[in-house]
Amino acid sequence: MTNHWLRCMHGILIRETLRFFQQRERFLAALVRPLVWLIVFAAGFRTALGLSIIDPYTTYIPYEVYIVPGLAAMVILFNGMQSSLSLVYDREMGSMRMLLTTPLPRWYLIFCRLLAGSFVSILQVYAFLLIALAFGIDLPASGLIAVLPSLLLGGLMLGSLGLVLAAAIKQLENFAGIMNFVIFPMFFLSSALYPLWKMQETSETLYWICQINPFTHVVELIRFSLYWQPAPAHLGWSLLAFVLFAGAALWIYSPARGLRGGSGGPPGR
Amino acid sequence: MSPILSITGVSHHYGAKQALNDVSFDVEKGSFALLLGPNGAGKSTLYTLLTQLLPLQAGRIAIAGHDISAAPRAALAGLGIVFQAQTLDLDLSVEQNLRYFARLRGMSGKDASRRIDAQLERLSLNDRRGDRVRALNGGHRRRLEIARALLHQPQVLLLDEPTVGLDIPTRQRIVDDVHDLASDGQATVLWATHLIDEARAGDRIVLLHQGAVRTQGEARALLDEHDCDDLATLFNQLTERKPQAPLKGLTRQDAGGTA
Numbered sequence: 001m002t003n004h005w006l007r008c009m010h011g012i013l014i015r016e017t018l019r020f021f022q023q024r025e026r027f028l029a030a031l032v033r034p035l036v037w038l039i040v041f042a043a044g045f046r047t048a049l050g051l052s053i054i055d056p057y058t059t060y061i062p063y064e065v066y067i068v069p070g071l072a073a074m075v076i077l078f079n080g081m082q083s084s085l086s087l088v089y090d091r092e093m094g095s096m097r098m099l100l101t102t103p104l105p106r107w108y109l110i111f112c113r114l115l116a117g118s119f120v121s122i123l124q125v126y127a128f129l130l131i132a133l134a135f136g137i138d139l140p141a142s143g144l145i146a147v148l149p150s151l152l153l154g155g156l157m158l159g160s161l162g163l164v165l166a167a168a169i170k171q172l173e174n175f176a177g178i179m180n181f182v183i184f185p186m187f188f189l190s191s192a193l194y195p196l197w198k199m200q201e202t203s204e205t206l207y208w209i210c211q212i213n214p215f216t217h218v219v220e221l222i223r224f225s226l227y228w229q230p231a232p233a234h235l236g237w238s239l240l241a242f243v244l245f246a247g248a249a250l251w252i253y254s255p256a257r258g259l260r261g262g263s264g265g266p267p268g269r
Numbered sequence: 270m271s272p273i274l275s276i277t278g279v280s281h282h283y284g285a286k287q288a289l290n291d292v293s294f295d296v297e298k299g300s301f302a303l304l305l306g307p308n309g310a311g312k313s314t315l316y317t318l319l320t321q322l323l324p325l326q327a328g329r330i331a332i333a334g335h336d337i338s339a340a341p342r343a344a345l346a347g348l349g350i351v352f353q354a355q356t357l358d359l360d361l362s363v364e365q366n367l368r369y370f371a372r373l374r375g376m377s378g379k380d381a382s383r384r385i386d387a388q389l390e391r392l393s394l395n396d397r398r399g400d401r402v403r404a405l406n407g408g409h410r411r412r413l414e415i416a417r418a419l420l421h422q423p424q425v426l427l428l429d430e431p432t433v434g435l436d437i438p439t440r441q442r443i444v445d446d447v448h449d450l451a452s453d454g455q456a457t458v459l460w461a462t463h464l465i466d467e468a469r470a471g472d473r474i475v476l477l478h479q480g481a482v483r484t485q486g487e488a489r490a491l492l493d494e495h496d497c498d499d500l501a502t503l504f505n506q507l508t509e510r511k512p513q514a515p516l517k518g519l520t521r522q523d524a525g526g527t528a
Contacts, residue, residue: 004375011372015358015365022360094356101320102373103345 008104009112016116019086020123026082030124031131033078034071038132042067054195056229064137068129069223070192072147073154075128076121077186077215080158081178083117084166091166100253107250110163114246117162118155125151143226150225153238154218160245161214167252190216191223214241271334273298273457274319274425279328281314281480288314290480292328296425296459296473301451303468303488304461306477307508312461313353315477316429319459320350333424349423349456351414353430359403363394366402367417374421381420388416392446408439415447419456426456432464440467465500474500476507483507492521 020027042064053060090096099109126144133139165178187193189210196216200207210216217237224231272295281289289311296302306312317323319330321341330337335344357366364385371381389395392412402410411431418426428447432440444467451458460467468474468488475485484491484507488500497503499520504510 002375003377007372007375007377011369014372015361015369018365019358019360094352094354095358097320097322097352097354098350098356098370099373100322101345101348101350103342105342 012112012116013119016120020120031127034075034128037071056224056227068132070219072125072222073219075124076154077158079121080162081183083159084162087166088169110253114156114159117159118152121155122151146228147222147225150221157242160249163249186215189213190219192219273333275331277329281326288480292482294475294485298457299454300473301458302473304475307463310477311480347424349418349426351418351428351431355410357402362399362401364398370417384420392416407435426458429461465504468500478508
């Protein structure tokens with residue numbers, strides 16, 4: 001890989017990180033959202049929801065401990081969708097054009113953008129996990145290292161989904177639809193807040209929807225990684241979803257398709 | 270001399286709508302070429318083809334000898350681009366925007382610093398380098414975009430309606446600055462506009478209307494050739510528009526042609 005490729009990746013990483021830290025409200029929202037769930041929601045539901053011993057846990061655990069991986073994945077999910085919002089903004093503001101006229105392969109530029117989005121997600125997740133530890137949530141400290149590859153894969157997979165969705169969103173105003181039709185269903189139809197056997201007790205159909213939801217596999221991958229447990233099935237499904245979403249994103253943003261050229265004029269004028 | 274930018278038989282359509290129809294023209298090294306045309310003439314479509322944001326449907330484009338279909342990255346590497354819509358990152362500072370671009374273009378930190386200093390100095394933006402772009406006025410933002418487009422010392426500088434929305438003095442200054450760049454031999458310029466008063470006597474003009482080149486040549490020669498007293502008359506004649514009294518643009522007297 002030449003210096004140009006590395007410098008380009010470095011530039012995109014720095015840009016996304018600077019943008020994230022300069023948008024303080026975004027940083028605060030990213031931290032407060034999972035903490036509200038952890039402190040308020042979990043406190044309310046810990047008595048209502050009984051948990052049996054399930055893998056990877058070897059003993060009974062408090063509900064707060066159970067939902068930490070789901071909330072970490074939620075941070076990545078929101079950030080992935082935020083990246084798609086930022087991409088729509090970039091497209092409207094024109095910065096996307098500047099990126100795509102860089103003399104490097106389009107797939108590489110898209111990958112750098114995905115990687116930068118994942119990097120920002122990971123920063124947020126670690127900030128959340130450290131605050132959770134500070135609040136006395138019982139997490140294995142060494143798991144914070146083991147979980148890194150899973151967070152990266154989750155970030156890339158959900159970021160790719162965000163890229164695909166960004167192509168479908170014509171204007172920033174339409175982003176609310178993403179909240180209603182993507183984020184909430186993905187989050188609630190997963191194992192983030194309750195183990196899937198509980199869902200199965202209620203509805204077999206919902207249980208299977210949760211099973212095919214790629215977000216479920218990201219949550220479980222994070223959960224198992226935190227405890228240094230292998231999870232080949234969840235890893236496989238997450239990788240498959242990443243390949244599918246990234247493939248779709250690369251196809252959508254391929255030079256042969258232009259920059260979402262519509263039928264009425266030059267794109268993003 | 271072989272042209273630095275060569276456009277041959279380029280056509281493009283959006284569905285059933287023909288946006289460009291067999292467009293051909295060359296731009297010689299070191300020249301200032303004005304792609305003149307009313308709104309909807311196809312200027313922006315041509316720019317999106319030049320910058321490869323849309324795939325080429327028909328024809329051939331070569332930039333510094335690189336065919337954009339055969340060697341797309343080499344062709345892009347020779348371009349400096351100022352889009353019609355502003356493409357700066359409003360939340361980053363002037364310097365951060367330039368550094369980001371320098372990294373995208375593969376410059377080392379040291380090289381980038383040297384070039385950033387030089388461009389900011391040249392465009393009198395040095396005292397704003399730490400300011401967020403959001404705090405800059407429209408003229409400063411445009412000058413910053415030009416500085417950015419020149420950072421990697423491109424062989425061809427493309428500007429798509431860069432003065433739209435700016436007041437007359439700011440517009441004039443930007444037009445003069447970019448003309449100076451071409452006359453100093455620092456860049457070959459292709460400047461798209463619908464504003465006829467941005468033309469200078471020595472500019473090469475390509476007049477685009479309804480997706481087709483209506484005429485092309487050196488400004489003063491075109492006035493003689495079409496027997497027009499000023500560029501506004503020529504523009505109106507070839508684009509079938511009604512004359513607009515206050516705008517005359519370049520006259521034959523300005524251009525030193527025959528009256």
